[in-house]
Amino acid sequence: MLSLRVNGEEVQISTDPDTPLAYVLRDILKLKGTKIGCGLEQCGACTVLADGEAVQSCATPVAVFEGRDITTIEGLAASAEGRRVQQAFTKARAAQCGYCTAGLVVKVTALAQAGVPADRDRLKDALTGHLCRCGSHPRVLQAAEDVLERKA
């Protein structure tokens, strides 16, 4: 049995401890907002918060996350930053197919919580581990700037 804290709740999970976190979230906890894009930590679609830090969840074993506070896209609205980021993405209409969107919303929330300044070049570098194939990038950057500017 593994103990995890996900979106503010303690959960006990019986699984192979090598199972990557994303599979536990999706297949066992039925939190399907976290997407799996590559299973190789190359695309960012599976990003969640672990103790406030944006991390990819598709390859790292769930055992590594024991004792850490996990927040998924479903739990983001519990924080003011998370809600503001979701509103900013909606306002900027920052999604096409949307498969990359949850990971980006989580990542931008982490940036907002860390108080990163709304500097476009720094923002572009910060998001460069996230792939989007539809080309929603300019709207994601707009949404992120909106959130970070209001923070400043």
Next chain:
Amino acid sequence: MSLENYPLVRDWLHVKNGRLHLRTGKVDLGQRISTALMCIAAQELALPFDTIDIDPVRTDDSPDEGITSGSNSIEQSGAAQRLACATARQWAMTAAADALGVEVEALSLEDGQISHRGTNDRCDLLDLLVALPADLPVDAQAPAWVLNGPIPDAMPRGLRDMVEGRYVYVHDLERPGMLHARIVCPPKTDAKLAKLDPTVVTRLEEKGVHVIRDGAFLAIAGPQEWQVVRAASSLAAACVWDLGPELATGDIFQAMADRDAQRFSVVDGKPDPDAPLPPTLDAPAYTETFERPYTLHGALGPSAALATFSGGQLEILTHSQGIYFLRDSIADSLGMAPKDVVLEHVPGSGCYGHNAADDAAFEAALVAVALPETPILLKYTRSDEHGREPVGTAMAVRLEARLSAEGHIDAVWMEARGDTHRGRPRAGANRAGPARLAANAARDCDVPRFVPEPNMNRHAGLHRNLDPIYTFADKRMVKALVPDLPLRPSALRCLGAPANVLAIESMMDEQAVAADDDPIAFRIRHLSDPRDIAVLEKLRDVLALAGPCDGPDASGRGIAYAQYKNAMTRVGVAVDLSVTEVGAVALHHVHLVADAGRIVDADGLLAQLEGGVLQGASWALHERVTWGPQGRESLDWESYPVLRFDNVPTFDIHLIDAGHAPSVGAGEASPSPTVAAIANGIFAASGLRLRRMPFDADAVMQAALQA
């Protein structure tokens, strides 16, 4: 086409539980066609946006509108929907006039309510439409209602759910008793299974997973997803493959040039098998070849499908773009009647053409048939997707040009050469449907090998945008189909247009430079259509306002122009970029002007143009499939680099509202001119002329060494 087969208003809409339900055969891939159709209905029926739904697209229910491709949805489904809604409005106004005992002219329609002007008498439009006669035909002459009216500002369908993690993709579906499934992807699609260690199979089955085998097609199914992923890896390790003939390696463009081709003269955008092949030009002033490698669709989410075989019926939930053709191809492959196979479109990751969606749907069906009464959710892994999906066709375009004494281009000869862009499973000679499903190459079945037929439609395949939009007096064009190149090709967003537009627009740029002329003025001199000219004049104004290209040293501005298929959205684009010391191209600003006719959904149009620019930029700068004798080698995002956030430019997009002109598709309008504008920008920044994509740092440095 849509209205010919589905002539009744009820084919396109109905009212249920107080809401308007639209029916369409076109599927939403993230390009927002469903939002656009809702905009059309909201506008024609003066209905609040939130009273409109789109019915699921199912082969046993929806109008069969073929494939969602070619930027055709607005012209096909959109036009049908507009006329159906306009007919319904006319019928409802007459019904309201009868009910209220007044003339139609005394009525007004607003916010879903039909009112007798100057009184409190009113009828609810949706209540009236419940009684819409089932046999009411769509009036092809029904007038569009609010020509040049305000464009509804529509919230994209599903956006909120995407942002909050609640939008359901096929990957997220759950069914009672469902099993997860993975394939064991062979290194080559046609590989045979020489040996499979039976002890591994037994061990896996003892752990509670199913091993499904049909010839060399191998799959795993089990209740827990991660267990299935691991089991598929174990099974893959237990396989010894007979890879058959090695893939030809080396320079694909040389291979293409050396091979015999089926060649056709292309007249007015259409191959003409009876027309003699046009001769090349005598002593052309300009002769160059432009090349585009194989590229991936590279969906962010690997392909997936949910299939259930129950009571002799197969139901498949898929993100395919062509569910009707796929149904027929799967039914044919399995010896089933098409009516016993039902496909429903469900959201997937953006696909940009014929990717692995269709193969995954068929493979889910194969597992489902082996495990009846059990829902099977089959997903590809990243390396399955990169390694197995059909690739965008590699192409070479040769262009010769001749100039008049006045420096006007008066003749061109062009040849677009490459394999087919038409690899979708669909009916055709030699069971072309089954032959184009990857798993049939592995199964024990007698499906013949797929041999492509040349696509003879206007502006299709290799010759999409081959016919220059410019008023050259003498245009000689050849389509040259070279089948059986190493990799399995199919339709990727824009088909042949990026390579053809790169050739034409590079040539235009080079001639403008040679003539010491302004690139926009030079193009306008070779155009006659006022809307083409208006786009470029607007771009000139936009650039004048923006000022000259600024940026670090070695920066420059590249211009390009194209009208998709010479018939759809017109795009003029300028890309400001710089070339770094190590040869990397940094994108700074994109200025773009587009004319898509009457605008349906302005924000959706902008999103498509932006996304197209970035996909075009990714093709221009990064994308190339690599392979060796034993299969593909670009199997992840490290070995197949794409454009990332760190190289995203700023956007300045201007839409020309041509309210009088029909709405045309825009999903594929901006990538091709963007590719050309980047090539022209690299020249402006560095003096280097690159003609083989991708223009990555290696290519730039190599060009610099040769300069």
